[in-house]
Amino acid sequence: MAGRSGKIRFDVCVVGGGPAGAVTAHVLARAGARVALFVRDRPHSAFVIGETVPAETRLLLDGLGLDCFSAGLHLPGAGTMVRWGSDQVQSREAILSPFGGGWHLDRALFERQLIAGAVKSGAVMIEHCSRIETEPAPGGWEFRIDSAGPQIRAISSYVVDCTGRMARLAIDAGARRRIHDKLIAVWCVAEESSAQADLDQRIYLESAPDGWFYSARIPNRHRVLAYFTDGDLCDARLRLAANFEEYVANAFHLNAGAKDPHYRVVAGPFHVNAVSARLVRAYGERWIAAGDAAQSFDPLSSQGIITAIIGGNNAAVALVAAHSSDSCALEKFQDDLDARYAAYLAERQTYYRAEQRWVERSFWQRRCNDFPSMTNALATGRSI
Numbered sequence: 001m002a003g004r005s006g007k008i009r010f011d012v013c014v015v016g017g018g019p020a021g022a023v024t025a026h027v028l029a030r031a032g033a034r035v036a037l038f039v040r041d042r043p044h045s046a047f048v049i050g051e052t053v054p055a056e057t058r059l060l061l062d063g064l065g066l067d068c069f070s071a072g073l074h075l076p077g078a079g080t081m082v083r084w085g086s087d088q089v090q091s092r093e094a095i096l097s098p099f100g101g102g103w104h105l106d107r108a109l110f111e112r113q114l115i116a117g118a119v120k121s122g123a124v125m126i127e128h129c130s131r132i133e134t135e136p137a138p139g140g141w142e143f144r145i146d147s148a149g150p151q152i153r154a155i156s157s158y159v160v161d162c163t164g165r166m167a168r169l170a171i172d173a174g175a176r177r178r179i180h181d182k183l184i185a186v187w188c189v190a191e192e193s194s195a196q197a198d199l200d201q202r203i204y205l206e207s208a209p210d211g212w213f214y215s216a217r218i219p220n221r222h223r224v225l226a227y228f229t230d231g232d233l234c235d236a237r238l239r240l241a242a243n244f245e246e247y248v249a250n251a252f253h254l255n256a257g258a259k260d261p262h263y264r265v266v267a268g269p270f271h272v273n274a275v276s277a278r279l280v281r282a283y284g285e286r287w288i289a290a291g292d293a294a295q296s297f298d299p300l301s302s303q304g305i306i307t308a309i310i311g312g313n314n315a316a317v318a319l320v321a322a323h324s325s326d327s328c329a330l331e332k333f334q335d336d337l338d339a340r341y342a343a344y345l346a347e348r349q350t351y352y353r354a355e356q357r358w359v360e361r362s363f364w365q366r367r368c369n370d371f372p373s374m375t376n377a378l379a380t381g382r383s384i
């Protein structure tokens with residue numbers, strides 16, 4: 001409810017309606033906080049990239065009271081076919097994993113499910129936010145939000161930055177961001193056009209001289225195809241759909257829809273930032289960051305979404321603890337992030353070092369040696 005000043009008062013405003021933002025809002029609302037969740041429309045709204053999650057995701061969400069899987073709207077994974085380090089194809093069967101094969105999400109639907117869970121717990125969703133102006137105010141923050149109707153004005157004691165890889169609010173608040181590579185993804189969505197359904201629910205992963213390829217089926221008879229390389233190594237011609245399709249068909253050896261005439265591209269190719277990066281410190285005066293805003297991982301790890309969910313939960317828990325009595329809660333939150341990121345960097349290097357066929361090529365050289373981080377390259381708008 002708007003007060004006499006015309007401003008709606010919240011305890012916490014969460015900016016960003018991805019997995020991190022929705023889970024943060026949900027956990028805070030369940031703890032009794034008055035929470036607003038600011039949601040912006042996704043640019044290619046029908047398809048959101050980032051769709052494969054490990055099986056533990058379901059356990060984690062069930063534990064948080066968020067049911068996204070029981071209705072059977074996401075596809076169960078069936079293992080991975082990998083061509084990495086040699087021409088031989090290795091199969092990693094999902095049946096060998098104690099938790100099963102994970103999931104291929106309808107990502108846009110998954111986000112709507114998480115947001116619905118947060119709203120059910122009491123969070124106020126402000127959707128279609130086209131522009132959010134945020135500025136420090138006595139005892140917290142003030143917001144001016146342009147959305148579908150008249151401009152909304154709000155105040156809150158805390159703000160949570162869940163704006164994804166650009167960490168928009170944290171950077172504006174003076175946080176420093178350390179960037180560890182120049183990875184980008186060129187991706188598209190293809191639709192099955194044959195009457196006979198493709199039932200192959202495995203992930204296809206293959207290394208290439210200047211990057212790697214990925215393909216996975218997603219719900220509603222679609223398939224995601226992606227090529228990952230460094231921004232400065234990417235051939236500009238791949239911006240055109242025809243060139244991208246031809247490139248993928250010639251260079252991606254695994255039979256993963258790339259060569260299949262029964263698939264046709266219906267969205268993309270899109271170029272997106274996929275760098276590994278982290279904020280040096282993911283909290284400050286009355287703000288905290290969660291998900292990709294705090295630290296973002298190479299999609300090779302398939303850990304981004306589950307880490308965003310964990311990060312959203314942990315940020316909410318830390319805020320509640322800090323607000324009550326635990327003066328070390330935010331430091332502990334940061335220590336946990338630091339430990340996770342260090343473990344991630346070590347694992348990332350192990351994966352990339354397993355490919356030795358193109359060690360003289362820049363893409364692999366940069367990953368097999370330690371690639372220096374570029375503090376605030378994104379923040380200063382430098383192209384990567």
Ligand SMILES: Cc1cc2nc3c(=O)[nH]c(=O)nc-3n(C[C@H](O)[C@H](O)[C@H](O)COP(=O)(O)OP(=O)(O)OC[C@H]3O[C@@H](n4cnc5c(N)ncnc54)[C@H](O)[C@@H]3O)c2cc1C
Pocket residue numbers: 015016017018019020021038039040041042049050051052053129132162163164165168185187226272273274290291292293296297299302303304305306308
């Ligand atoms: C090409 C690619 C493939 C990937 N594949 C996988 C995968 O298979 N599995 C996996 O687990 N992870 C994958 N990831 C990573 C995964 O997508 C992210 O880790 C995850 O989305 C992080 O969630 P988040 O909520 O922190 O951020 P995001 O999902 O980026 O959500 C941020 C939200 O904030 C909104 N926003 C941004 N700025 C503002 C603003 N100023 N005001 C309001 N809203 C704003 C955005 O519109 C967005 O809705 C992939 C990433 C890329 C780039």
